[in-house]
Amino acid sequence: MTMNLSRICALVACLLIVLQGSLAAAPAQSQAKIDVSLTGGYAKLGEEVRIVIRAVTSEREIGPLEGIELPEVAGLEFGRVLGPSRSSRFEMDARGRMVGTTTLTYAVPVTAKRTGEFEIPPIKLEIDGKTITAPDAPMTLKVLEDIEGSRALVLDLKPLPARVYEGQPYSFDMTIGWSMGVRGGSVLLQVPWWGKQEGVIELEPQLTGAERDFPIDRRGRAALAVTDLGVRDRDGTPFQLYRLNRRFIATRPGTVTFPRTVLEVGRGRGRDALYQVVPEFSVEVIPVPEAGRPVEWTGAIGPIEVTRDAQRRDIDMGDSLKLEVRYSGEGNIEFFETPKLERVEGFERFRLLGSSDQNTPFMRTIEYELVPLDGDVTEVPPIPLSVFDPASGEFRTVSTEPMTIRVNGGAADGEDPFAGLAEEEPVDRAPVLRDIAARPATGGPVDAGRGPGLGAALGSLLLAVLGTAFVRRAVRRGGDPSGAAARARRGALRSLERELKGARQPGDMNLALERFLAARTGTPAGEWIGRSRLEGAPDDLQRSFGALRERLDRAAYQGGGTPPSPDEIVACARRIAQEVR
Amino acid sequence: MVAPFLRAVALLALILVAAPAAPSQGTEIGAETGAGPGALQWRAGETEAAITTWREALAAEGTPAAERARLAYNLGVAAHRAEDPLMAVAWFTACLRLEPRHRDAAANLEIARTDAELTDGDDGGPTAAVLGWARRFTRGEAEWLAVLAGVLLLVGGLFEAVRGRGARPVLLLALLLQPVLWTPLVAAHLGDVPAAHMVVEPRGLKVYPMPAVSSDLLGKLAAGDVVEALDELPGWRKVRFEGAERWVRDRGLAPLDL
Numbered sequence: 001m002t003m004n005l006s007r008i009c010a011l012v013a014c015l016l017i018v019l020q021g022s023l024a025a026a027p028a029q030s031q032a033k034i035d036v037s038l039t040g041g042y043a044k045l046g047e048e049v050r051i052v053i054r055a056v057t058s059e060r061e062i063g064p065l066e067g068i069e070l071p072e073v074a075g076l077e078f079g080r081v082l083g084p085s086r087s088s089r090f091e092m093d094a095r096g097r098m099v100g101t102t103t104l105t106y107a108v109p110v111t112a113k114r115t116g117e118f119e120i121p122p123i124k125l126e127i128d129g130k131t132i133t134a135p136d137a138p139m140t141l142k143v144l145e146d147i148e149g150s151r152a153l154v155l156d157l158k159p160l161p162a163r164v165y166e167g168q169p170y171s172f173d174m175t176i177g178w179s180m181g182v183r184g185g186s187v188l189l190q191v192p193w194w195g196k197q198e199g200v201i202e203l204e205p206q207l208t209g210a211e212r213d214f215p216i217d218r219r220g221r222a223a224l225a226v227t228d229l230g231v232r233d234r235d236g237t238p239f240q241l242y243r244l245n246r247r248f249i250a251t252r253p254g255t256v257t258f259p260r261t262v263l264e265v266g267r268g269r270g271r272d273a274l275y276q277v278v279p280e281f282s283v284e285v286i287p288v289p290e291a292g293r294p295v296e297w298t299g300a301i302g303p304i305e306v307t308r309d310a311q312r313r314d315i316d317m318g319d320s321l322k323l324e325v326r327y328s329g330e331g332n333i334e335f336f337e338t339p340k341l342e343r344v345e346g347f348e349r350f351r352l353l354g355s356s357d358q359n360t361p362f363m364r365t366i367e368y369e370l371v372p373l374d375g376d377v378t379e380v381p382p383i384p385l386s387v388f389d390p391a392s393g394e395f396r397t398v399s400t401e402p403m404t405i406r407v408n409g410g411a412a413d414g415e416d417p418f419a420g421l422a423e424e425e426p427v428d429r430a431p432v433l434r435d436i437a438a439r440p441a442t443g444g445p446v447d448a449g450r451g452p453g454l455g456a457a458l459g460s461l462l463l464a465v466l467g468t469a470f471v472r473r474a475v476r477r478g479g480d481p482s483g484a485a486a487r488a489r490r491g492a493l494r495s496l497e498r499e500l501k502g503a504r505q506p507g508d509m510n511l512a513l514e515r516f517l518a519a520r521t522g523t524p525a526g527e528w529i530g531r532s533r534l535e536g537a538p539d540d541l542q543r544s545f546g547a548l549r550e551r552l553d554r555a556a557y558q559g560g561g562t563p564p565s566p567d568e569i570v571a572c573a574r575r576i577a578q579e580v581r
Numbered sequence: 582m583v584a585p586f587l588r589a590v591a592l593l594a595l596i597l598v599a600a601p602a603a604p605s606q607g608t609e610i611g612a613e614t615g616a617g618p619g620a621l622q623w624r625a626g627e628t629e630a631a632i633t634t635w636r637e638a639l640a641a642e643g644t645p646a647a648e649r650a651r652l653a654y655n656l657g658v659a660a661h662r663a664e665d666p667l668m669a670v671a672w673f674t675a676c677l678r679l680e681p682r683h684r685d686a687a688a689n690l691e692i693a694r695t696d697a698e699l700t701d702g703d704d705g706g707p708t709a710a711v712l713g714w715a716r717r718f719t720r721g722e723a724e725w726l727a728v729l730a731g732v733l734l735l736v737g738g739l740f741e742a743v744r745g746r747g748a749r750p751v752l753l754l755a756l757l758l759q760p761v762l763w764t765p766l767v768a769a770h771l772g773d774v775p776a777a778h779m780v781v782e783p784r785g786l787k788v789y790p791m792p793a794v795s796s797d798l799l800g801k802l803a804a805g806d807v808v809e810a811l812d813e814l815p816g817w818r819k820v821r822f823e824g825a826e827r828w829v830r831d832r833g834l835a836p837l838d839l
Contacts, residue, residue: 195793201816202795251815335832340663343629354664433662433692434685436655438620441647451724457766460731468738475742482745490744 032057036123036134038110044146045115046190046262046275051078051139053106055127062102067131069124070108076118076141079109112143113260113280149274152179154239155263163284168301168390169203169247169332170283172258176214177241178265180231182274185266189216189224189244192259199252199285203334204361205245214242247361249332250285257282288388292395297386300336304329304387308400310380316408317375320353323368325383325400333364339383341368346381349373372407379404485522492519493570493577500566506555509569513552516573520580537580541572548572619655632659639839649839650679654686657693666696667781667804671835674779678837681717697783699805715768723765730762778810778820782833792817792828799827807837 035054043049055065070078083106090100112118120139125132154177164170176189194216195202205225213223229241250256261278288301309324327333338357341347353369370380382399389396475481488495492515499512511525518525532549534542548564555563616624619634638644639652657672673690676683718726737755740748780786786802787794792814800822802808811826812819818831 195791195795199815202793204794249816340629342663352664433658434689436620436623436658437651437685438616438624440615440617441645441651444645444647447646451719451721452728453724454727454766454770457724457727457731457763460728461734462731464731464735464738467735468742471739472742480745481743482747486745487747 032059032062032127034125034127034132034134036139038120038139038141041140042142042144043112044149044272044275045112045143046146046149046260046264046277047111047273049110049141051108051110051120051123053108053123053125053134055104057102058100059102062104063128065104065106065125065127067124067126068106068108071121071123073118073120075112075114075116076120077111077113079111082107082109110141111260112141115143115145117142146275149265149276152182152274153263153265153276154178154234154241155261155276155278157261157278160258160281160283163286164250165301165388165390166250166253166285166287167299167332167335169249169330171330172244172246172248174244174261174278175229175241176226176244176263177229177239178263178274180238180240182265182267185268185271185273186264187215187266188218188264189214190260190262190264191216191224193257193261194224197248197256197258199250199254200256201249201251203247203249205247212242214244249335250283253285253287255282255284289393293388294386294395294397296339296384297388297395298337298339300331300333300385300387302329302331302387302389302396302398303391304331304333304385304398306383306385306398306400308380308383308403310403310405313403313405314408315372315405318371321370321372321380321405323370323380323403325366325368327364327366327385328362330362331387333362334359336385338364338366339385341370341383344381344383349377350380372405375407377405377407488519489522492516493573495519496573497566497570500569503566506552506563507557509563509566510552510556513549513569513573517576520577534576534580537576541575541579545572545576619652623655623659628659628662632656635659646679650676650683650686653679653839654683654689657686657689661689661693661696665781666693667699667783668835669693670697670699670805671779671781671837675835675837675839678777679719679839681719694805697805711764712768712772715765716772718765718769720766720769720773723769726762727766730759733758733762774807774809776810777807777837778818778834779837780804780806780808780833781835786829786833788820788822788827788829790827792819802829808834810834810836 032055035052035056037052039050039052053065053068055062064084068081070081084104087103087105088100089103090098093099110120118141120141122133122135122138125134154175156175158171158173160170160172178187208227210228211225212228214226216222216224224244226242226244229243231238232241233239248256257280259280263276264273266273305328307326307328309326310321312319312321315321325338327338341350341352341355347370350370350372353371355366355368358365358367380403382402384397384399386395387398388394479486496512496516499515500509503509503512514525514528517523517528530553532546534545537545548569551561551564552569554561617634617638619631619638622628622631622634635652635655639649639656644652653672653676657669657676660666660672661669670690670693673686673693676686677690680686715723733755737748737752741752780802781804783804785804785806787798788800788802789796790799802820802822808820808822810818810820813831816831817828818834819826819828820834821827822829
């Protein structure tokens with residue numbers, strides 16, 4: 001008995017030890033270890049460092065980290081959270097058992113806007129519904145100017161105007177390059193503002209010389225076309241240089257911001273990359289002033305220059321002159337409306353046969369085909385264009401120089417060289433354009449296109465089908481309307497009128513009336529002989545019908561009295577047709 | 582009873598076939614009583630001023646549809662005189678959308694289309710003839726004609742229901758008139774482009790996925806193409822192109838719904 005008791009006690013003690021061990025081990029297995037750190041404590045200005053967040057557990061599965069709250073640090077920019085990447089590892093422990101660990105890794109890119117020392121506070125995140133703050137102490141990042149990079153790399157931006165007018169083109173002109181001694185790895189130009197500026201249109205680029213695609217995305221998905229300037233000396237050092245030149249137009253007032261532009265050039269395996277940075281800047285966009293704006297201004301914003309030329313200036317009467325007007329300069333030459341020669345003073349002495357408009361960056365050429373209308377024409381008049389000058393903030397007019405020409409022979413002075421053409425070769429039977437409508441149309445609806453709507457149209461169709469079906473069914477209940485009885489009933493009055501016209505004796509009239517009554521009521525005519533009562537008729541109709549029949553019977557069978565006239569009979573019959581069903 | 586009904590139907594058919602046109606004013610050149618200010622400027626040779634007057638009148642709110650049609654027509658004539666036949670096509674088309682039976686606009690549209698070297702796709706076949714007839718009605722008129730079709734069918738149906746076989750020709754006639762009276766509405770419904778804009782740039786318009794010339798070039802709209810405008814940005818307009826939303830420069834687009 002004592003033996004059994006001691007055995008039971010030992011067994012219970014063993015169970016308790018095992019249970020305690022398992023209970024103690026359970027939380028340790030489910031709890032992931034969180035590690036948050038910077039990839040480096042030092043960085044060059046322009047260089048990207050990362051905050052790496054790792055969750056490590058011995059479990060096979062681990063839930064994602066949620067609610068990662070990035071702190072705000074003046075001078076630092078945090079990118080979006082990348083990841084997670086998952087990795088698993090298995091190894092033997094000291095007792096020869098297989099032990100596995102699973103790691104989830106997130107990364108947050110960090111870039112500095114300026115040099116200095118920055119403290120990044122601990123980051124809050126959630127795992128398995130539990131909020132954790134890590135690391136325990138703030139992370140320190142020291143950002144230094146890349147002295148070597150500033151010497152070995154070139155990132156020269158021609159200053160942009162601080163202020164431009166709406167519609168005024170401006171250029172982003174940057175020289176990019178590196179010393180021939182440093183290049184060994186990848187090249188990257190970070191232009192985070194590219195294609196993301198609102199209210200800005202990029203004009204067609206002007207690339208002169210050899211082109212090259214310059215990577216602007218770390219994964220090599222995007223590139224910008226730049227001009228290869230080749231190897232050039234800068235302070236005695238050979239540099240490989242490229243030029244990035246683009247023109248933009250702001251289409252709405254406001255501020256256009258250019259965030260930091262960074263050139264990153266790798267130096268090969270095992271060596272740090274070099275960085276060169278253009279700090280963030282912005283351009284203010286203001287509207288073109290209304291004050292002093294001439295009515296003939298068609299949107300041209302300078303500087304714009306205009307020249308003119310013609311291949312032949314000595315022409316025969318009736319010949320055409322090809323006048324080329326070239327607009328050039330930094331202005332918005334491809335956007336304004338060119339002058340209409342018909343409205344320019346002096347051009348009433350020419351006939352404009354046609355014009356063409358060719359656009360290339362910084363040059364627009366309009367070619368007019370003109371025919372002088374008389375031999376006295378000695379020059380092509382100047383063609384003015386109203387231009388807004390952003391430098392002075394005023395409107396001014398640029399004009400072509402007048403061009404001397406000679407018109408030889410042909411028609412007599414002052415005559416239209418086309419005047420005789422119609423008589424000689426008339427026959428252009430092309431239809432003539434009809435003239436304007438001079439008189440205003442007054443009144444009438446503002447919206448002429450308004451109708452009852454498609455629903456009403458479909459509704460009327462549906463109503464027609466359903467209404468017809470309903471009435472048809474109702475009518476068919478009382479018999480076929482096409483049947484002999486129904487037709488006789490409908491035609492009874494007409495038959496009566498016809499028979500009364502041919503009736504010579506009161507008896508014939510009586511017979512006709514009886515046939516009418518038989519047709520209307522669907523009974524044999526014999527039933528109406530001597531009958532003077534109408535079923536369902538109102539009293540006054542009853543009385544007049546009785547009196548009518550009495551007069552007819554007396555005249556027909558007793559030979560006395562005056563028979564009723566056919567009109568009286570028809571009038572009574574009509575009442576019967578209308579009032580007695 | 583049948584005879585008046587048939588007479589009414591015959592009269593209606595006559596009206597539909599004849600489709601009364603807007604009075605032609607093509608020969609009224611010279612002194613005109615009651616001419617508008619724009620017309621007076623036009624006659625005085627002040628072309629630019631006349632165009633400005635017509636444009637301002639067109640932009641004013643509450644202008645009756647018939648007057649808007651007249652202004653669009655006049656601007657079409659002015660555009661054609663200014664050697665811009667494509668723009669003239671757009672103005673005449675806009676006029677005809679407001680007043681489909683404007684004879685002068687229809688005649689001038691033919692001329693402008695020829696000058697702009699646009700093909701109208703009219704092969705002279707029966708389909709084109711039917712569509713040409715159906716487009717002589719505004720959307721509102723087409724809806725009223727469809728309602729009339731329903732009323733005629735109802736009258737014919739009721740007549741047949743009450744009178745039986747003898748009235749069947751009336752019902753048959755009402756049924757035969759149905760496709761005639763419904764065609765304008767069906768044609769308007771099928772051919773309708775909401776917020777229609779026409780390409781008036783002779784070289785066509787490049788189509789981009791985004792409002793930036795640096796984005797990929799997806800295709801080109803030809804001169805005279807009509808597209809649905811969806812949105813706009815300064816200098817740009819979003820249109821439906823091959824079923825997708827795309828961007829084109831708005832310099833070469835003219836609205837057709839005034």
